[in-house]
Amino acid sequence: MSDLLERLRGRGWRLTSQRRVVAEVLNGDHVHLTADEVHALATRRLPEISRATVYNTLGELVTLGEVTEVSTDGRAKRYDPNGHRPHHHLVCSRCGTIRDVRPGGDPLADLPTAERFGFTVSDVEVTYRGVCPACAD
Amino acid sequence: MSDLLERLRGRGWRLTSQRRVVAEVLNGDHVHLTADEVHALATRRLPEISRATVYNTLGELVTLGEVTEVSTDGRAKRYDPNGHRPHHHLVCSRCGTIRDVRPGGDPLADLPTAERFGFTVSDVEVTYRGVCPACAD
DNA sequence: ATCCTACGATGGACAGAGTACAAGTCAAGA
DNA sequence: TCTTGACTTGTACTCTGTCCATCGTAGGAT
Incomplete structure (x- = not known):
């Protein structure tokens, strides 16, 4: 965690108390907070x-690749730490809970050249949807 | 297309001119309009x-499974017909163009039970990102 | 230790996307 | 043709996020 702060300082970040707090709030696994929740x-x-500062800081963390933006529900974007450790998401269709998952296989490799329409494909984002144990009948 | 209208009538839809027009606008391949564009x-x-009617109608089409909501950019949702024919999306990171793609393999099957956290997983949404030919340097 | 200054924080106004709701309209069955 | 409840309309509202002028301060320079 203070790793993160060190990394940021190494990139020329001015370390303000506001930025420190935002970074601290975004700590942990399976953390997917909206900007307002972070605030x-x-x-x-x-x-x-x-x-405004929360939005600015989140935007910077995203630019630096430390945090990933996730928009699973078309409403507020959510911010996911562990941006450096690639993973996908499993979302409960009822309560909206999000879990990080690491599927086997490489979805990028599954896209045949014929289906790439000349694009240079660099990234893939996978969202699984289902019903979580707590919401099951 | 009029298939769609028939199907909808079959489900008890009252067939108004507004609904007809919205359904007509959403016709075709690689169509991914925002609600405002549809309007x-x-x-x-x-x-x-x-x-309001456009939003209502789009929402109903989504509920019926005829149209899929796609939010690829965190801004306005886009509406994708062919909801009944599963496919994924390839998005240009620069211009935002969206193409429908059908990768080989089944990403759903790639999610091991151990990574399902007790969820009943029913659906998966895959978004590939890259640079389209027109935006390449 | 103090000073400087450019970078960051603040908050209020604003914009875009979508929803809620009360009142009016009309598709389709009797 | 009549009736009725489902549909449409327009406006006001909420929510999310951005912009910007002004103020404050982290951290290098002295």
């Missing part, structure tokens, strides 16, 4: 932090 | 159609 949690530690 | 196109044929 709410950050506010507990730093009451005056502004929404 | 703009629909307006050419039926000038007084309201945004």
Whole structure:
């Protein structure tokens, strides 16, 4: 975690208390917070932090590749740490819970050249949908 | 196409001119319009159609499984006909163009039980990202 | 230790996408 | 043709996210 902060400082980040708090909030596995949720949690530690700063910081973390944006529901984007460790998502259609998953196989390799329409394909994002144990009948 | 209208009537849909126009606009391959684009196109044929009706109708088509919602860019959702013919998407990171693709292999089968966390997984959505020929350097 | 200054934070206004709702309209069955 | 409940309309509203002018401060320079 402080790894992250060190890495960021190494990239010339000015280390402000706001950025530190945002980075701390985004710590852990299976964390997929919306910007507003990040803001709410950050506010507990730093009451005056502004929404704009949270958005800015999240945007920077995404640009740096430390955090991944996920939009599983067409509503608010969610922010996923572990951007450096590729994984996909499993979403509950009822409650919206998101789990990180690592499927076997390489979906990128599964796309035949004939289906690439001349694109240079560089990335693939997979979202599984289903019903989680808690929501099952 | 009129197949679609027949199918809808069969499901108890009241067939209004507004719904007909929305269904007509959403006809074709590689069609991925936003709600506002659908509204703009629909307006050419039926000038007084309201945004609310377009949203309602699109929502109903999605519920019926005739149309799929795609949110590839975190901005407006896009609506994709051929909901009954499963396929995935290839998106250009620069211009946003979307193509339908049908990869070989079954990504659903690639998710081991151990990675399902007790979910009943029923669907998978794959988005490939890359650069299209027109945007290549 | 203090000063400087460019980078970052703030908050309020704004914009885009989508939803809610009360009132009016009309498709389709009797 | 009549009736009725489903559909449409327009407006107001919410939610998410961006913009921007102004203020504050981290961290290098002295």
